[in-house]
Each structure stands twice: as structure tokens, then as C-alpha cells.
Amino acid sequence: MATIAALATPPGTAGLAVIRISGDDALRCTAAVFHGKDLASVPTHTAHYGSVRDAAGTLIDEVIATVFRAPRSYTGEDSVEISCHGGSAVTRGVLAALLETGARHAEPGEFTRRAFLNGRMDLVQAEAVADLIHAQSRDAHRASMEQLEGALSAHVREIREKLMHAASMLELSLDFVEEDVSFLSAEELLELVREADRSIGTALDSFGTGRLVREGVRVALMGLPNVGKSSLLNALLETDRAIVTDIPGTTRDFIEEPLLLRGQLFRFIDTAGLRSTGDIVEREGIARTHAIMREADIVCMLSEATEGQRGHDALSELFPAFRPEQEVLRLYTKSDLIDAGLRDVLPGAGIPVSVRDKVLLDQLRDRLSEIGRDMCRPTERARILVTNARHADCLRKGRAALQRAVAALGAGRTEEFVAIDVREAIEALGEMIGEVTSDDVLNGIFSRFCIGK
Ligand SMILES: Nc1nc2c(ncn2[C@@H]2O[C@H](COP(=O)(O)OP(=O)(O)OP(=O)(O)O)[C@@H](O)[C@H]2O)c(=O)[nH]1
Numbered sequence: 183m184a185t186i187a188a189l190a191t192p193p194g195t196a197g198l199a200v201i202r203i204s205g206d207d208a209l210r211c212t213a214a215v216f217h218g219k220d221l222a223s224v225p226t227h228t229a230h231y232g233s234v235r236d237a238a239g240t241l242i243d244e245v246i247a248t249v250f251r252a253p254r255s256y257t258g259e260d261s262v263e264i265s266c267h268g269g270s271a272v273t274r275g276v277l278a279a280l281l282e283t284g285a286r287h288a289e290p291g292e293f294t295r296r297a298f299l300n301g302r303m304d305l306v307q308a309e310a311v312a313d314l315i316h317a318q319s320r321d322a323h324r325a326s327m328e329q330l331e332g333a334l335s336a337h338v339r340e341i342r343e344k345l346m347h348a349a350s351m352l353e354l355s356l357d358f359v360e361e362d363v364s365f366l367s368a369e370e371l372l373e374l375v376r377e378a379d380r381s382i383g384t385a386l387d388s389f390g391t392g393r394l395v396r397e398g399v400r401v402a403l404m405g406l407p408n409v410g411k412s413s414l415l416n417a418l419l420e421t422d423r424a425i426v427t428d429i430p431g432t433t434r435d436f437i438e439e440p441l442l443l444r445g446q447l448f449r450f451i452d453t454a455g456l457r458s459t460g461d462i463v464e465r466e467g468i469a470r471t472h473a474i475m476r477e478a479d480i481v482c483m484l485s486e487a488t489e490g491q492r493g494h495d496a497l498s499e500l501f502p503a504f505r506p507e508q509e510v511l512r513l514y515t516k517s518d519l520i521d522a523g524l525r526d527v528l529p530g531a532g533i534p535v536s537v538r539d540k541v542l543l544d545q546l547r548d549r550l551s552e553i554g555r556d557m558c559r560p561t562e563r564a565r566i567l568v569t570n571a572r573h574a575d576c577l578r579k580g581r582a583a584l585q586r587a588v589a590a591l592g593a594g595r596t597e598e599f600v601a602i603d604v605r606e607a608i609e610a611l612g613e614m615i616g617e618v619t620s621d622d623v624l625n626g627i628f629s630r631f632c633i634g635k
């Protein structure tokens with residue numbers, strides 16, 4: 183394998199930076215610029231102090247080089263990690279010196295791609311590396327860590343192996359079709375396929391939750407104009423993100439912002455106030471508000487506390503229908519304008535909020551994070567969590583093939599037909615974990631990685 187090198191830490195100024203080199207000549211290339219011990223002869227997993235100099239002998243930096251010999255490295259190849267001082271000029275200098283020795287600059291995700299190609303991890307685990315790096319919330323971190331550890335792969339592998347057993351039995355039966363012997367009864371086969379179908383279903387069911395974990399729980403703030411939607415968004419974000427005025431119809435286009443609440447990732451969406459209007463920009467904004475309402479996981483219906491029940495009735499008329507899985511909260515805004523005593527008796531399990539009351543804001547944060555936590559909790563049955571759309575696609579494909587197999591068995595079709603469907607399911611699951619891959623699939627996956635990973 184050609185030797186590749188890249189900066190593995192973010193570019194910019196920092197205490198330290200790490201440059202990674204991997205490939206057949208990783209040790210030779212590093213040794214050519216490294217002055218200290220002869221790296222070509224040191225044992226694996228050892229760290230060495232020395233200096234990096236360019237071809238002319240000019241000192242670039244003092245560094246620590248850690249040597250990992252194949253196959254016990256991230257990529258499975260000979261690799262070196264050079265820790266140098268973090269700074270653009272230093273890292274550029276070290277990298278340039280390495281590239282002079284014959285290494286080439288790594289492409290995005292190339293280290294992990296090699297780890298996959300060298301059998302150090304399967305495709306689900308390789309993708310989990312990218313997810314882990316990008317994880318913002320506690321749940322996303324946990325889900326990607328579990329995938330990296332191989333929990334999801336093991337689940338899929340187990341289903342796939344059972345199906346492979348069924349397929350080989352089916353094919354054996356086909357070989358002996360003249361003799362009329364069967365190695366797997368139709369009932370056994372049906373049970374096997376059904377079980378695999380159920381196991382895939384369990385994994386797929388977790389994808390809804392997985393999406394919430396990965397992308398965040400979407401919270402839409404909706405209400406009539408001027409009720410305080412944008413003010414609430416700003417208060418929760420603790421910045422002046424949205425324009426706030428006392429003129430109804432201030433917000434036109436929606437504003438979406440991610441926010442971590444108690445370690446939980448949310449996406450808050452401030453929308454245009456709902457009313458009938460002749461203004462064509464505002465009308466478009468209101469159309470978007472409706473679309474956002476349909477998509478949101480949590481809908482906050484905002485109405486002014488001084489309006490009481492009336493405000494919420496007017497709002498419900500404008501937007502009566504929600505999906506059963508949507509959580510709808512009734513918020514009473516500007517609660518600083520009503521008596522504290524009245525806040526406990528707000529109609530419809532209403533939640534009092536005010537941008538001027540820190541305690542009320544904190545209570546709202548608690549409530550939202552509680553709901554979010556429930557939504558993101560994997561179901562008891564599924565210990566695993568599917569968070570990746572490509573994985574869900576493969577699982578769906580596998581499931582469809584198994585359902586065709588069940589139908590074929592029900593219709594009394596011959597083993598040949600059933601075998602084709604089972605094979606297709608095996609293929610789909612294999613695609614997910616990377617047992618069968620194409621360059622296109624790999625390019626698609628690894629191009630989304632950052633360089634140096
Ligand atoms: N007293 C009080 N006033 C508030 C509170 N929240 C918002 N306001 C005031 O209400 C007015 C409208 O606030 P916005 O946040 O712009 O309302 P909006 O719902 O986004 O309005 P549109 O974008 O026009 O639909 C502003 O004058 C705010 O200062 C609150 O908690 N207490």
C-alpha cells in the first residue's frame with residue numbers, strides 16, 4: 183500500500199498536533215526526516231523523542247514519534263503518529279518534509295478506509311468512527327461508541343449467519359432434488375425466515391429513535407403573531423439569534439438552531455406567527471410553519487398567559503391535527519404579566535413561561551429534556567440503535583426479500599425461488615457490514631470523513 187500522511191488534528195493553533203503516516207514505507211519515510219533513534223529498528227507501540235528536519239537539515243520541530251507496526255495499528259499497516267507543536271507553520275513543515283520522502287497526502291477517510299480494507303473493522307464500525315467524531319450529545323456519543331464496539335454489527339452478523347445456514351440447506355436440497363430429500367422442512371425454513379425478519383424489524387424499529395439521537399429532537403415553536411416565539415428561542419439559546427419586535431408578523435422565514443439541553447441534542451425552530459394575511463412573504467412563511475409543524479417531534483403551542491384558554495382555542499382552530507407520536511405542549515408566554523398564583527391553574531396542563539423568569543425557563547428546559555430523553559431511549563427489545571440511513575436502507579432491502587420468501591413459501595413455491603430471496607437478504611445485510619461492497623459505496627461513505635481520519 184502506498185504510504186499516506188495527513189494532519190489528524192484540526193488545523194489552527196493548539197498545544198499539540200498529530201500527524202499520521204501509514205503504509206508500507208511509513209517507517210522508512212518517517213526515519214528519513216526524524217533525528218533521534220533509528221525508527222526502522224524500534225519495537226512496535228513505542229514512543230521516541232527526536233527532531234524533524236527537512237532535506238537541507240533545517241530544524242522544523244521537536245517531536246514524539248509513536249511507532250505502530252503492522253498488523254497492530256489502526257489501519258493494520260505500519261504507522262507512525264508524530265506529535266508536534268500545534269501551529270500551522272510547524273504542522274505544514276513536518277508534513278511537507280514527509281511528503282518529500284515519497285509519502286503522499288491522504289484523502290478524506292483514507293486511514294479508516296484502509297482499516298476497513300485490512301479487516302481491522304467492518305463497515306458499520308468504520309462509519310461509527312465518523313459518527314463518534316461528530317457526536318454532540320451524550321446519546322449520540324453512546325450510540326456511536328456502541329456501534330464502534332460492534333454491537334450493531336454482531337446483531338446483523340448473527341441474522342446473516344442463520345440465513346446463510348438456511349441458504350446452504352436449501353441449495354443442498356436442490357442438489358439432491360432428484361432423490362427427493364430435503365435438508366430443511368418447509369416449517370423449519372419458514373420459522374427461520376420469520377425469525378430473521380423479526381430481528382431485522384427490531385433493528386429497523388430503532389431507526390426512528392436513532393434519527394432523533396443523531397440529528398436531535400426537533401422542537402417547533404408555533405403560535406399567533408407576537409406571542410413571544412422568537413423571544414423564547416433567544417432565551418433558550420441565550421443569544422440574540424432572532425429579531426424581536428412588538429410588531430406582529432416580525433418573523434417570516436423560520437429559524438432553526440441546535441441546542442444541547444442537559445446533554446440532549448435538540449433543534450429548535452422558530453416560525454412565522456399564524457394569521458391570515460395579504461403579505462405574500464408572510465404567507466409563504468406561514469406555509470412553511472405548517473410544514474414544520476408536521477415534521478416536528480415536539481410542538482410547542484405558544485399563547486399569551488393573559489389570554490388564558492381563549493388564546494389556545496384560537497390556535498387549535500388554525501392547526502388542529504397532530505400525529506400521535508408528536509408531543510404537544512401548551513405554553514403560556516409572558517407569564518410575568520399574570521399573578522404568580524394564576525400560573526398553577528393554567529388550562530390544559532399549560533406550562534407557564536417567561537423570558538424574564540429564569541426559574542420558569544429552567545423548568546421548561548427540564549421538561550423538554552425529560553421528553554427528549556424518553557424519545558431517545560432505545561426500546562427495551564432493541565439493545566441496538568440504528569442511526570445511519572444507509573444501514574436502514576440495507577435492513578429494509580433485506581426485510582423485503584425475506585417477506586417475499588415468506589410469501590413464496592406460503593404459496594408453495596419450490597425451494598429455488600425461496601433460495602433466491604434468502605440470498606438477496608444475505609446480500610443486503612452483507613452490504614451493510616461491508617462483506618460485499620463496491621467502490622461507489624465506499625467512496626460515498628469515506629468522502630464524508632475528514633482528512634486525517
Ligand atoms: N413581558 C414579556 N414580554 C415578552 C415576553 N416574551 C416576549 N415579549 C414581548 O412580546 C413582543 C413580541 O415578541 P416576539 O418574540 O417578537 O414574538 P413572536 O411570537 O416571535 O412574534 P412574530 O414573529 O411576529 O410572530 C416583544 O415586544 C417582546 O419583547 C415575556 O416573556 N414577557
Ligand SMILES: [Mg+2]
Nearest residue numbers: 411412432433
Ligand atoms: Mg418571531
